[in-house]
Amino acid sequence: MSLDDNELPQTEDEWRVRLTPEEFHVLREAGTERPWTGEYVDTKTQGVYHCRACGLELFSSDTKFDSNCGWPSFDDAIPGRVKEIEDRSLGMARTEIRCARCNSHLGHVFHGEGFTPKDTRHCVNSVSIKLEPR
Ligand SMILES: [Zn+2]
Secondary structure (H helix, E strand, O other), X not given: OOOOHHHOOOOXXXXXXXXXXXXXXXXXXXXXXXXXXXXXXXXXOOXXXXXXXXXXXXXXXXXXXXXXXXXXXXXXXXXXXXXXXXXXHHHOOEEEEEEOOXXXXXXXXXXXXXXXXXXXXXXEOHHHEEEEEX
């Protein structure tokens, strides 16, 4: 289900025709879905979450935990698959996370909240990811 490198869209117009309007808004315009509305908020199904845009494997269900924040939360990403970018929008210093392959927006990462031993929360929009059940 992963796109080959030569199939990756090169322009935002090419992404726009591949994605639904909501997917495009979140993945390519760094939008945020409303809390508690995403399809994976409470999902416990075992499997691997792929980038909704390009299909790259990003998160294992083994790292998903209940954060009660309204978005799917993972305390780790598959190594090298998620890149972090400083985000100073909304008057806050946050760290945006994007797919390392297609540069699509996933959500934000937070540290020091104490949810899990890894002390990290990748707060991800459901619409940015696709679960492939194990
Ligand atoms: Zn991607």
